[in-house]
Amino acid sequence: MTAPATTAVDTARLGVMLNDLRLPTIKTVWPEFAARADKEGWPAARFLAALAEHELAERDRRRMERHLTEARLPPGKSLDTFDFDAVPMVSKAQVMAVAAGDAWLSTGANLLLFGPPSGGKSQLAAALGLALIENGWKVLFTRTTDLVQKLQVARRELALEAAIARLDRFDLLILDDLAYVTKDQAETSVLFELISARYERRSMLITANQPFGDWGKVFPDPAMTLAAVDRLVHHATIFEMNVESYRRRVALDRKRGPGRPLSHPDRRATAASVEST
Structure with a gap:
């Protein structure tokens, strides 16, 4: 078996094993990192650490995304x-x-x-x-x-x-x-x-x-x-939080815009006219 054929078989086997180990990010990025490691002469430990870091970072991202979806927070x-x-x-x-x-x-x-x-x-x-x-x-x-x-x-x-x-x-x-x-x-x-x-x-x-x-x-x-x-x-x-309407205050300050005086808490009639929620 020629070297290129052997490499192709090893690559295919590696993809299967990474699927079985549930390491999808490593499966995606390892060819790029392997090429860079060969070019720059990385030691094996650095190569493996780089792959592991990317896998963990992607897992954190997916976990955050899942938790945000489950949380149902107001946007x-x-x-x-x-x-x-x-x-x-x-x-x-x-x-x-x-x-x-x-x-x-x-x-x-x-x-x-x-x-x-x-x-x-x-x-x-x-x-x-x-x-x-x-x-x-x-x-x-x-x-x-x-x-x-x-x-x-x-x-x-x-x-x-x-x-x-x-x-x-x-x-x-x-x-x-x-x-x-x-x-x-x-x-x-x-x-x-x-x-x-x-x-x-x-x-x-x-x-x-x-x-x-x-x-x-x-x-x-x-x-x-x-x-x-x-x-x-x-x-x-x-x-x-015993204050006047937070939403009213925010609406006033948004309407006020830059360079105009801050809304005064006693101006409730004016505030009521701009309260949107």
């Missing part, structure tokens, strides 16, 4: 674009520390964001979700009412425990707009079971318009309200 929300000046009571340094995730997600702690409608809670929650995914954590963002309805269906099908267990694959479950759960025993009971199941095991980030004192509007049973609050705050960081 365009990131900590880089979040206007911390609009919520001065929230420390940017603290938020950036939270975005690393290690100090709280690994212990099943929670994060609670309170404030009026349009105060920036959902934007900050989504931005934190993106940052945590970039740091290697698995996140799911959902409106509380949507998830509660899915869990109610699971209960009717006698599969509630399994449905809640499937959510364990997410390090962080972001429940947006807790306030909009109706004061209905069936809805609030599945929400309570979810909170109880994740207690001290998996983390939750909850946004809510009402302080704890008004959660009786969500949970009709006072004992259930107390138990839910107790489980959520036992290991929790709480951000109070």
Whole structure:
């Protein structure tokens, strides 16, 4: 057998073996790297390390892409674009520390964001979700009412425990707009079971318009309200975002454009006219 024929056979065998080993990136790039290694006289260790680095980098990219798809985050929300000046009571340094995730997600702690409608809670929650995914954590963002309805269906099908267990694959479950759960025993009971199941095991980030004192509007049973609050705050960081509309402020500043005075918080009539959402 001639040398070119032998090389062709070895190349074909290598492709099959790399498929079996599930190393698609190495299968794609190795001829280019091999040619460069031959030309530049790379030692074998450098050649293998270069191939391994590319395989790992591509796996990270695919994992990030998969986790972003699963997370269902609202698009365009990131900590880089979040206007911390609009919520001065929230420390940017603290938020950036939270975005690393290690100090709280690994212990099943929670994060609670309170404030009026349009105060920036959902934007900050989504931005934190993106940052945590970039740091290697698995996140799911959902409106509380949507998830509660899915869990109610699971209960009717006698599969509630399994449905809640499937959510364990997410390090962080972001429940947006807790306030909009109706004061209905069936809805609030599945929400309570979810909170109880994740207690001290998996983390939750909850946004809510009402302080704890008004959660009786969500949970009709006072004992259930107390138990839910107790489980959520036992290991929790709480951000109070009691500011005028974040979206209104952003809309004003966008309309203002460069070189014009910053919007004043007392000019609410003007602000209301440009609020788009």
